[in-house]
Amino acid sequence: MSDASLPQPPAQTVSGRTTARTAAVIPAAGRGVRLGPGAPKALRTLGGTPMLIHAVRAMAASRAVSLVVVVAPPEGAAEVRTLLDAHALPDRTEFVVVPGGETRQESVKLGLDALPPGFDIVLVHDAARPLVPVDTVDAVVEAVRDGAPAVVPALPLADTVKQVEPAAPGEPEPVVATPDRSLLRAVQTPQGFDRDTLVRAHGTVTGDVTDDASMIEQLDLAVVTVPGHEEAFKVTRPLDLVLAEAVLARRRLNDGF
Numbered sequence: 001m002s003d004a005s006l007p008q009p010p011a012q013t014v015s016g017r018t019t020a021r022t023a024a025v026i027p028a029a030g031r032g033v034r035l036g037p038g039a040p041k042a043l044r045t046l047g048g049t050p051m052l053i054h055a056v057r058a059m060a061a062s063r064a065v066s067l068v069v070v071v072a073p074p075e076g077a078a079e080v081r082t083l084l085d086a087h088a089l090p091d092r093t094e095f096v097v098v099p100g101g102e103t104r105q106e107s108v109k110l111g112l113d114a115l116p117p118g119f120d121i122v123l124v125h126d127a128a129r130p131l132v133p134v135d136t137v138d139a140v141v142e143a144v145r146d147g148a149p150a151v152v153p154a155l156p157l158a159d160t161v162k163q164v165e166p167a168a169p170g171e172p173e174p175v176v177a178t179p180d181r182s183l184l185r186a187v188q189t190p191q192g193f194d195r196d197t198l199v200r201a202h203g204t205v206t207g208d209v210t211d212d213a214s215m216i217e218q219l220d221l222a223v224v225t226v227p228g229h230e231e232a233f234k235v236t237r238p239l240d241l242v243l244a245e246a247v248l249a250r251r252r253l254n255d256g257f
């Protein structure tokens, strides 16, 4: 993966052991159709600050992450660069901005293509999960450093789940099964990967997948979970914005600003 002709960043040392360098790719090129009309979702504000900036800060808060690649709405790459320059972000983190694609999968691939050599671990984190705590990010990185090729933060389900059969519009859907939810998990981001494995997956797997770990599963490689966090929820529908504002307000109160 590394290119000897380019400068190589030094490996980090944690407790005396050498660790691989970690980069984060943030797909932020979605429209946010389910959130309703307005600017691309990642550029909408939360507590007065664009959702994307919250997500970038969440990744940069991890001392493991030294590069963040932001995959911007195709027509908004210049605006994203301006936003990154205008907001306080850690000096130790570098930022790259690339325009995104039609689907999340395409956007992540474009972000991976922009990664310089020297980063062996890649996190993929939705801009739409702006409030993920740094402990969750660090737990994902640690699990990849411990040898897992793919790691997902995951939570047990709060609701009973039913499997249904499709029905004509307006007709009730017949329930066909109630899966054992003790074995089901809702997965979040950041998802963490051995870089070579993720690049191989994006170069191999076709078809529509909603997350990157699914691609690793399709290669028959192991994907493991670490505990997710309730505050890492995805801002998808309008009610999610209400919850996100409330979580942020509580944090600001607790932090005393």
Ligand SMILES: Nc1ccn([C@@H]2O[C@H](COP(=O)(O)OP(=O)(O)OP(=O)(O)O)[C@@H](O)[C@H]2O)c(=O)n1
Residues within 6 Å of the ligand: 026, 027, 028, 029, 030, 031, 032, 033, 034, 035, 041, 042, 071, 100, 101, 102, 103, 104, 105, 107, 108, 125, 126, 127, 128, 129, 234, 235, 236
């Ligand atoms: N072409 C796309 C589509 C999605 N994403 C990103 O993938 C993440 C997860 O996607 P989701 O929350 O489903 O966002 P949207 O696609 O924007 O939502 P919607 O389906 O409601 O339009 C988001 O950070 C989104 O910006 C992306 O980078 N490029």
Ligand SMILES: C[C@](O)(CO)[C@H](O)COP(=O)(O)O
Residues within 6 Å of the ligand: 104, 126, 187, 188, 189, 210, 211, 212, 234
């Ligand atoms: C990657 C993801 O966040 C995992 O939960 C999710 O699948 C992406 O969002 P989408 O709504 O499925 O596009």
